[in-house]
Amino acid sequence: MRIQTPNGFKLDNSGKRIVVDPVTRIEGHMRLEVNVDANNVIRNAVSTGTMWRGIEVILKDRDPRDAWAFTERICGVCTGTHALTSVRAVENALGITIPENANSIRNLMQLALQVHDHVVHFYHLHALDWVDVVSALSADPRATSTLAQSISNWPLSSPGYFKDLQTRLKKFVESGQLGPFKNGYWGSKAYKLPPEANLMAVAHYLEALDFQKEIVKIHTIFGGKNPHPNWLVGGVPCPINVDGTGAVGAINMERLNLISSIIDRLIEFNEQVYLPDVAAIGSFYKDWLYGGGLSGKSVLTYGDVPEHANDYASKNLKLPRGAIINGNLSEVFPVDHANTDEIQEFVVHSWYKYPDETKGLHPWDGVTEPNYVLGPNAKGTKTAIEQLDEGGKYSWIKAPRWRGHAMEVGPLARWVVGYAQNKAEFKDPVDKFLKDLDLPLSALFSTLGRTAARALESVWAGRQMRYFQDKLVANIKAGDSSTANVDKWKPEGWPKEAKGFGFTEAPRGALAHWIKIKETKIDNYQCVVPTTWNGSPRDPKGNIGAFEASLIDTPMMNPEQPLEILRTIHSFDPCLACSTHVMSPDGRELASVKVR
Amino acid sequence: MPTSSTDRILVLGIGNILWADEGFGVRAAEEFHRRYVVSDNVTILDGGTQGLYLVSYLEEADRLIVFDAIDYGLEPGELKLVRDEEVPRFTGAKKMSLHQTGFQEVISAADLLGRCPKHLALIGCQPRDLEAWGGPLTKPVSDQIGPAIELVCAILTEWGATASPRSEPLPESEQLLANDIDHQHYEMRMRPV
Numbered sequence: 001m002r003i004q005t006p007n008g009f010k011l012d013n014s015g016k017r018i019v020v021d022p023v024t025r026i027e028g029h030m031r032l033e034v035n036v037d038a039n040n041v042i043r044n045a046v047s048t049g050t051m052w053r054g055i056e057v058i059l060k061d062r063d064p065r066d067a068w069a070f071t072e073r074i075c076g077v078c079t080g081t082h083a084l085t086s087v088r089a090v091e092n093a094l095g096i097t098i099p100e101n102a103n104s105i106r107n108l109m110q111l112a113l114q115v116h117d118h119v120v121h122f123y124h125l126h127a128l129d130w131v132d133v134v135s136a137l138s139a140d141p142r143a144t145s146t147l148a149q150s151i152s153n154w155p156l157s158s159p160g161y162f163k164d165l166q167t168r169l170k171k172f173v174e175s176g177q178l179g180p181f182k183n184g185y186w187g188s189k190a191y192k193l194p195p196e197a198n199l200m201a202v203a204h205y206l207e208a209l210d211f212q213k214e215i216v217k218i219h220t221i222f223g224g225k226n227p228h229p230n231w232l233v234g235g236v237p238c239p240i241n242v243d244g245t246g247a248v249g250a251i252n253m254e255r256l257n258l259i260s261s262i263i264d265r266l267i268e269f270n271e272q273v274y275l276p277d278v279a280a281i282g283s284f285y286k287d288w289l290y291g292g293g294l295s296g297k298s299v300l301t302y303g304d305v306p307e308h309a310n311d312y313a314s315k316n317l318k319l320p321r322g323a324i325i326n327g328n329l330s331e332v333f334p335v336d337h338a339n340t341d342e343i344q345e346f347v348v349h350s351w352y353k354y355p356d357e358t359k360g361l362h363p364w365d366g367v368t369e370p371n372y373v374l375g376p377n378a379k380g381t382k383t384a385i386e387q388l389d390e391g392g393k394y395s396w397i398k399a400p401r402w403r404g405h406a407m408e409v410g411p412l413a414r415w416v417v418g419y420a421q422n423k424a425e426f427k428d429p430v431d432k433f434l435k436d437l438d439l440p441l442s443a444l445f446s447t448l449g450r451t452a453a454r455a456l457e458s459v460w461a462g463r464q465m466r467y468f469q470d471k472l473v474a475n476i477k478a479g480d481s482s483t484a485n486v487d488k489w490k491p492e493g494w495p496k497e498a499k500g501f502g503f504t505e506a507p508r509g510a511l512a513h514w515i516k517i518k519e520t521k522i523d524n525y526q527c528v529v530p531t532t533w534n535g536s537p538r539d540p541k542g543n544i545g546a547f548e549a550s551l552i553d554t555p556m557m558n559p560e561q562p563l564e565i566l567r568t569i570h571s572f573d574p575c576l577a578c579s580t581h582v583m584s585p586d587g588r589e590l591a592s593v594k595v596r
Numbered sequence: 597m598p599t600s601s602t603d604r605i606l607v608l609g610i611g612n613i614l615w616a617d618e619g620f621g622v623r624a625a626e627e628f629h630r631r632y633v634v635s636d637n638v639t640i641l642d643g644g645t646q647g648l649y650l651v652s653y654l655e656e657a658d659r660l661i662v663f664d665a666i667d668y669g670l671e672p673g674e675l676k677l678v679r680d681e682e683v684p685r686f687t688g689a690k691k692m693s694l695h696q697t698g699f700q701e702v703i704s705a706a707d708l709l710g711r712c713p714k715h716l717a718l719i720g721c722q723p724r725d726l727e728a729w730g731g732p733l734t735k736p737v738s739d740q741i742g743p744a745i746e747l748v749c750a751i752l753t754e755w756g757a758t759a760s761p762r763s764e765p766l767p768e769s770e771q772l773l774a775n776d777i778d779h780q781h782y783e784m785r786m787r788p789v
Contacts, residue, residue: 058614058730062776069775073614073644120648172708209705213652227646227653 007297007406007543009552012043017387020562030535030574032565033388034551040559045544045551046388048395049535049574056368059525064090064517065489067525068231071513074527078575080113080219081506082513082527083231089513090233093500099482102235103309104472105222108259109229110304110504111461111468112218115266117507118411118458119215119274121573123208126451129567130281131193131201134186137170139195147196151280154272156207165203185561192284201281204273211269214262221255235484242476256473263469267462270455278455282448283437291447291568293550297327298405299413300533302335302512304505305464312503318464319505320418320426325405329420335402337501337512340364345398345528349390349537352398358540360401363514364499366526390538399536399545400528408546409509409533410572412453416444429456447550450571491520506530508573531575547572605638605757606657606713607748610664610699612645613777616731617672617723621663623733623779624719624744626772631745632759638752642772647702654706659755660713661748664699665737666720673736674722675743683716717751719744732783 002012015035035044055074059067068086072079084106091098098106141162148157185191193201216226222238223229230237241250303314303321314321314334322332336342344360347353353371354361361367374382375392388394401407418426433452434443443449488494496519503512509530516524536545544552550568557564609625612618622642629640639657643650654660662683668676684700706712721744724734732738749759771778 066776069777070614073612073777075645079644079646124648206708209648209651210709212648213655216649216652227649228642228644 003542005538005544006541007294007549009544009549010043011544011552012037013390015043016559018559018562019387020565030569031388032547032551032569033390034565036556036559040556042551042554042556042565044390045548046390046394047397047535047537047545047547048388049397049531055527056366056522056525059522061521063491063520064093064515064522065233067513067515067522068233071527072228072231075575078506078508078511078529079227080109080223080229080231081504081511083229084110085502085504085506085511085513085527087231087233088502088504089500089515090502090517091500092502093498093515093517094233094488094494096234096488097310097485098235099480099485100309100475101240101472101480101483102485103306104468104475105236105238105483107305107468108465108472109219109222111465112215114461114507115270115458115465116212116215117573118454118461119208119269120212121507122274122278122451122454123205125573126567126570127201127205127277127281128184129563129570130191130285131198131205132186132188132191133169133184133198133202134173135191135193135195136199136202137166137173137195139166139199141166141199144196144199147280148200152272152276154276156203162199162203165206166199169202185563188557188561188563190557190561190563190567192288193281194284197280197284201277204277207273208269211265215266218259218262221251221259232484234486234489235482238483240476240481240483242481256469256476260469260473263462263465267459267466270459270462275455275459278452279433279436282452285448286437286439286443289439289443289446289448290554290564291450291550291571292445293548293552293568294406294408294546295412295416295450295550296442296445297549298325298402298407299323299416300335300402300407300409300510301414301417302337302503302505302510304503319414320421320423322417322421323402323405323407324417324420325403329416332417332420337503337514342403343400343512343528344404345400345532346539347393347398348540349393349395350398351393351396360539363501363512363526363528364516364524366514366524368526395535395537397532397535397537399539400533401539401543404539404541404543406536406539406543406545406549407533408549409530410450410453411457411507411509412444412450413509414505415453415456419444425460429459447568447571454573494520497523506575508575509533529575531572534572535574547574602637603658603755603757604656605659605661605752605755606653607634607638607640607661607752608643608650608653608663609641610643610645610662613773613782614730616725617665617721617734617737619733620665620721620723620737620740622773623738624663624721624741624748626779627741628745628748628759629772630766631761632749633762634752635758638757638759640772643699647699648705650699650702651705651709654702654713655709655711657713659715659717661717661719661751662699663719663744663748664721665723666718668720668722670722671736672722672724672734673740675740675747676720676722677747678718678720680716683718715755719747 013035015037018034020032030049033046034042037043068083071082071086142159144162145159219229220226239250242253300323303317303319305318307316323335340362346360348357351372353369375389377389380386415426499516501514512528514526534546554564609621611621613622721740752759
């Protein structure tokens with residue numbers, strides 16, 4: 001069947017169906033089904049996933065001041081960003097303001113998460129879609145050194161360094177297990193880097209693995225504890241005592257200096273390693289500009305990183321806020337989380353039940369009632385699906401829409417909006433990156449563009465951290481050591497009923513929580529997470545979501561090795577059920593999240 | 597196995613407390629901490645589902661004990677102890693998401709950096725229910741927290757460390773988990789789907 005979606009994609013599901021279920025035998029995690037034509041070009045895409053669901057069930061009747069501790073557990077990677085979103089939602093509902101220092105510290109924690117997530121995502125998940133690890137074994141260490149020194153001043157670049165690294169890597173490969181590199185499509189012609197570039201990237205994979213631990217220390221210091229930092233409605237839980245010498249939990253000059261030195265190092269890593277690597281890898285993939293999907297049409301960003309505390313208006317947010325639709329970059333629309341006509345979730349193709357499924361529901365009125373039924377053309381059984389029917393219900397992900405439009409969220413969305421708003425700090429780095437690679441602006445709307453936006457954002461976030469660290473220290477030195485406002489901590493003064501929302505830009509995109517409070521307890525709580533936007537199924541009008549759109553028209557080298565699909569889906573940094581990780585004895589993951 | 601009382605030992609609970617029996621590892625670590633005082637060279641940590649965030653804790657440890665829910669295809673609640681080379685550490689490049697990072701990824705990463713603890717012990721419990729979002733530990737799994745703690749005590753003794761029952765109850769402020777997500781409050785007030 002051939003159809004044209006309202007959001008401008010031609011779909012044809014008549015060709016061969018390929019099911020990519022990378023964790024096979026496992027029900028629950030993300031899965032993609034595509035149809036390819038006779039030339040192995042993707043002509044239809046169906047994305048399905050298990051999201052955690054029903055946080056409202058757990059949170060109902062609990063204390064709103066504890067909600068962050070629960071939402072922090074939703075996911076092991078988005079920990080801090082969920083907690084921040086949650087405390088903002090409660091503060092918004094109850095009209096609680098926070099001190100300037102708390103705003104700076106929250107920004108530092110959020111930006112540290114951005115950098116950590118972007119670096120780890122690129123090197124430890126995504127790079128292997130571009131880099132052939134096995135090919136690195138045949139690289140000439142001297143030529144690798146020349147290459148590395150031609151793109152950056154990073155000191156770890158001698159022939160001896162790469163030779164040692166290669167020896168270590170050989171040992172790993174010869175030990176019979178490839179360690180973290182097992183299961184790649186090594187040797188595929190879809191890999192285009194010369195062996196030297198592959199070896200350089202593998203070296204940086206290891207350096208990033210080592211370095212990411214340093215970034216985490218920022219969360220430990222400000223959050224009081226790790227791996228689950230503390231958060232606080234009304235501010236941050238860490239007291240500041242600059243004259244103190246190691247009082248438990250308090251921030252003193254020694255700790256501030258440690259944070260400062262970590263920031264210096266992450267700025268250096270971003271600028272000397274991460275961004276040059278992305279540019280170098282990109283230069284070999286300039287003819288692989290697939291995967292743009294919705295990015296050139298409809299993108300959404302809530303904005304984040306407030307300059308001043310308690311002002312969430314667009315012009316006070318350092319990460320851009322706004323919506324672009326139908327590819328018209330000359331108009332950026334305002335976004336209002338409280339307007340019930342704007343953000344709505346639909347379930348006509350999701351395994352939930354609404355009273356009227358032609359309509360969407362705003363999250364304040366959100367309903368999460370499961371309804372697991374397969375469409376009439378699905379193959380297999382409910383417990384062992386062979387092929388989904390996208391004409392019926394086919395995903396546990398709801399379909400959020402902004403004024404009815406399917407939107408892409410994430411670093412590329414943020415950078416496209418910043419670019420469209422003509423903000424130099426977003427526009428100039430994009431123009432420079434493209435110019436260096438001799439690519440037109442249209443190249444930004446691609447898998448490579450998404451990957452580049454994340455690297456550019458990591459650089460941006462590092463510099464913002466320097467800014468907020470300096471601002472924090474200056475403010476403390478000026479005599480303000482306040483980190484929390486406890487005026488409305490006690491529920492006695494709260495209104496009988498209140499509702500609010502909190503939003504952040506999580507590393508992978510726009511995140512918001514909506515809360516209703518009744519008699520000082522949580523009455524309803526809904527989260528719309530970035531992967532709900534990007535991984536959404538079709539809506540009642542037939543618009544496809546960002547993952548689905550990104551795969552359309554991509555040619556596959558070999559459908560048996562769906563490297564192109566993984567490359568593009570990985571570029572979104574998807575967040576899935578985010579939690580189950582039960583191991584089987586042979587190390588395969590049995591994420592048996594059975595969904596009903 | 598060589599023992600040394602100065603080796604740094606990490607006792608780590610892994611899993612997601614929001615998913616029924618997936619919470620076994622964290623709950624076992626929480627209860628062990630509630631009941632026992634350990635020698636100074638032992639750290640008890642709630643690792644949640646933190647993946648690569650945990651690498652630095654592993655690096656600082658000479659010996660590692662992990663509590664986790666593991667699907668061995670056994671009877672629900674059955675405990676299984678595996679050690680050293682038997683602990684799985686393989687990972688894959690075909691994953692869709694970093695969020696599929698399992699604990700074996702963390703071990704594998706520490707290994708790749710050449711700083712994996714010398715000795716590993718994995719105390720796994722066969723889960724019954726991983727489906728109930730917001731649900732409690734099921735009875736067969738919850739019943740194994742005590743035996744799992746006995747196992748960890750035996751391993752610590754073998755490694756030359758000590759764990760002794762607390763003479764005074766653990767103050768609330770020193771609990772491993774707080775803010776209503778500690779085991780007692782979480783389950784007392786939880787409402788399963």
